Amino acid sequence: MDWLQIVVLSLIQGLTEFLPVSSSAHLILVPIFSDWPDQGLAFDVALHIGSLGAVVIYFRAELSRMTASWARSVAGKGSDEDAKLAWWVILATVPVGIAGLLFQDVIEQYARSPLILAFGLIAFGLLLGVVDWRCRGSRTEYHMTWRDALWIGLSQALALIPGTSRSGITMTAALMLGLSREGSARFSFLLSIPVIVLAGGLEAINLVQQGVDVHWGDLALGTLLSGISAYLCIHFFLAFIKRVGMQPFVIYRVLLGIGLVWLFA
Structure with a gap:
């Protein structure tokens, strides 16, 4: 890989993993519109490690409290709001894990169709726009119930449809349930941690089984750049949606989807 492809x-x-615009769609479209060779499984794992590191560092204080409180609740020493939030993250991860195992082959078969990407971008983008316009609430992620977590988890399974956006569909569901924009985004970011760990773990297992040669310099640079850009994205996105909302991302998704239909239909 040359340096420009890595960058x-x-x-x-890093920039699209946590934005409601579908990172997988953008990574699929890059080789379609360029003459670059496929970056390979090892580089995909490195990029996910960078994104994972960014969200863990950004929410390190919350994660520390959640982990300690969750451990106390498991030991039967009581449960507070941090322990409950940790349980809700675990509960919301279950549906996408099950769906991924059941439908992995189907997803891999159709994931790279530009028209399916266009459908996901447009349909779920418009849904996000309507919900953000009409259903904003004031609850934070700490005011969720187990039912909220389950519904958000079930919606996250829809992110297996190419172009949907994991962060986009979970924020949509959270807004629909009465969470604020910031609360919806923060829970979506926390929910990304086990999802990235599970997806990256499966990719790493496949990588080991295939015995692929690894270019460590490329992987290190990719991990670093992905992590830095993801961290900055989280920081500025939370401030942006508080002032402006989700509509700019909705417009971008719809225009990108229309462009794909025009090019490939």
Whole structure:
């Protein structure tokens, strides 16, 4: 891989992983519109590690409290709001884990169709726009119930449809349930941690089984750039949606989807 491909793919992964615009769609479209060779499984794992590191570092204080409180609740020493939030993250991860195992082959078969990407971008983008316009609430992620977590988890399974956006569909569901924009985004970001760990773990297992040669310099640079861009994305996105909302991302999704239909239909 040349340096430009590494930089472009790393920035795309880092910037779109947590935005409601579908990072997978953008990574699929890059080789379609360029003459770059496929970046390979090892580089995909490295990019996910960078994104994972960014969200863990950004929410390190919350994660520390959640982990300690969750451990106390498991030991039967009581449960507070941090322990409940940790349980809700675990509960919301279950549906996408099950769906991924059941439908992995189907997803891999159709994931790279530009028209399916266009459908996901447009349909779920418009849904996000309507919900953000009409259903904003004031609850934070700490005011969720187990039912909220389950519904958000079930919606997250829809992110297996190419172009949907994991962060986009979970924020949509959270807004629909009465969470604030910031609360919806923060829970979506926390929910990304086990999802990235599970997806990256499966990719790493496949990588080991295939015995692929690894270019450590490329992987290190990709991980670093992905992590930095993802961290900055989280920081500025939370401030942006508080002032502006989700509509700019909705417009971008719809225009990108229309462009794909025009090019490939």
